[in-house]
Amino acid sequence: MVNQKIVDQIGKIRQEIITIPYHKGTEHHIGRLRARIACLEDQLLQERLRGGRGGGGGYAIPKSGDATVVLVGFPSVGKSTLLNILAKAQSKIGSYPFTTIGVVPGMMSYQGAKIQILDVPGLILGAAKGRGRGKEVLSVVRTADLIILLIDYKGFGQQETILKELEDAAIKVNKEKPAVIVNKKSKGGILIKNSQAMKDFSSRVAVGIAEELGLKNAEIFIKGKNITQEEFIDVLLDNRVYVPSITIIGKSDLLHPDEVEIIKRKLPQALLVSPRTGKGIDNLKKEIFKKLALIRIFLKPKNGKIGFNEPLIMKEGVNVAGVAEKIGRVLTNQKGARVWGKSVKYPGQLVGMNHILEEEDIVSF
Ligand SMILES: Nc1nc2c(ncn2[C@@H]2O[C@H](COP(=O)(O)OP(=O)(O)OP(=O)(O)O)[C@@H](O)[C@H]2O)c(=O)[nH]1
Ligand SMILES: [Mg+2]
The missing domain is CATH 3.40.50.300 (P-loop containing nucleotide triphosphate hydrolases)
Incomplete structure (x- = not known):
């Protein structure tokens, strides 16, 4: 069952927004109202996806494979x-x-x-x-x-x-997930960093929205460009996939x-x-x-043959450390690896753990 009380509340706030003219003096209040709507809609969604009739949390299918x-x-x-x-x-x-x-x-x-x-x-x-x-x-x-x-x-x-x-x-x-990073803190209120990258709202509005969504102390870094109010709310709600x-x-x-x-x-x-x-x-x-942005990485044991028959399947953008982790290498004394392929300038180049690998690269630890 849809929670009618919440639906009515949303309706009322929507009605209120329509009646307020949008300008510098009201944008803060409107921002807060929009955040309140997003929050209520989120509550409805949680109820629908989790609880409700029939109970249960959906099908439990274990993920497997790459x-x-x-x-x-x-x-x-x-x-x-x-x-x-x-x-x-x-x-x-x-x-x-x-x-x-x-x-x-x-x-x-x-x-x-x-x-x-x-x-x-x-x-x-x-x-x-x-x-x-x-x-x-x-x-x-x-x-x-x-x-x-x-x-x-x-x-x-x-x-x-x-x-x-x-x-x-x-x-x-x-x-794409909007590039906004939220670091929760224990004090200091809400701090917006790089606010010039926000498209259609000010720092003051952003703080209002954050407070409305339940954040008390946090540093919010706007990393992307032209982040809209809607995208900002999406990231803060933290339930979007x-x-x-x-x-x-x-x-x-x-x-x-x-x-x-x-x-x-x-x-x-x-x-x-x-x-x-x-x-x-x-x-x-x-x-x-x-x-799926998957790439294949081949491993070459020291003095051994390249494992062309058993590629490691990794996500695009993976670095040498990511590969080491996947194969269970102890990272503490691992400084880098030798790499053959598209990501390096010459065959067998020695690279560090942060080196980004490419499709069909060969890695030797
Ligand atoms: N001509 C033709 N018929 C197809 C094709 N693929 C599926 N069908 C037919 O379409 C009907 C439905 O196919 P299903 O694969 O059961 O469809 P579904 O989407 O899984 O259906 P639900 O599980 O009921 O949601 C069957 O009669 C299939 O034989 C196709 O490529 N060509
Ligand atoms: Mg079917």
Whole structure:
């Protein structure tokens, strides 16, 4: 059940904001009101995702592999068929909606990486408000590293509906986390640093918002550029997740060439895939790997052979220390490593622990 009291409160504050003209003298008050709304909306979300009817905290699927991808789409668009071909799994397929009622995991192997793929029940309008299996599905989506948005070949509107549901569940799709760093302190009040990087509000407004959201003492460093009030609130609320996504049009074997043209115009980024015939699947696997920003690092034992058959799968931007940690090297006396590959100027170069590695680099400790 939606908590009507909170909904009414939000309505009242919205009404108040509309009646106040926005200028220097009122921006502080309006900032606080916006923060109050965000806070109340957050409470609603917590109630929807956690508690409510049915109890439980959603599906408990242990993460495994190098990354986790979740298949999201309306009922019957072909999610389970896609999982089965990507991950050689056996999720039940049906010509009727809601064939899948729990989470079905599969493991996709690609370029030495093990990527966990989760097939979940179809999302429907109102999922974030608890309709269908929405609550459970959205809590799984929140923990994924990548969302595959599967839409029907005739349902362009589906993408928008699903994105709205995800937004309502505080899932930011294909958005960077705003670069705002909050360091909580024990005294000193709220201090905003580098406030000139804020786009549409002043330090005073920022302090008001922070206080409204329950912060008492903190140093808030605006690291990014042109940070908006909304982004600032998002970071301070600290329950937003930022997940990349790929949109794909399934059942492409059923498309008429004219329809393919329309899709290419309307959704130029979307990939055309047919899980039934296998068309477009290889390309999709490649895109998944790319979008997850995974790279392969090969290890070379001293005086040994390079382990080309067993790449370490790491996140883009990883440094030598990250690799050492992954393989359980004791860091204390490790000063660096020798590296061959794109990230160095000459083969076998000696680098420090902070050296950033690139795809297919070879590392020797
Ligand atoms: N022609 C064609 N049919 C497909 C394709 N992929 C799936 N289907 C059919 O679409 C129907 C639904 O497929 P599912 O994989 O069960 O769909 P789902 O999205 O998992 O459905 P729910 O679990 O109910 O949400 C089945 O009859 C499939 O055989 C495809 O690429 N081409
Ligand atoms: Mg299914």
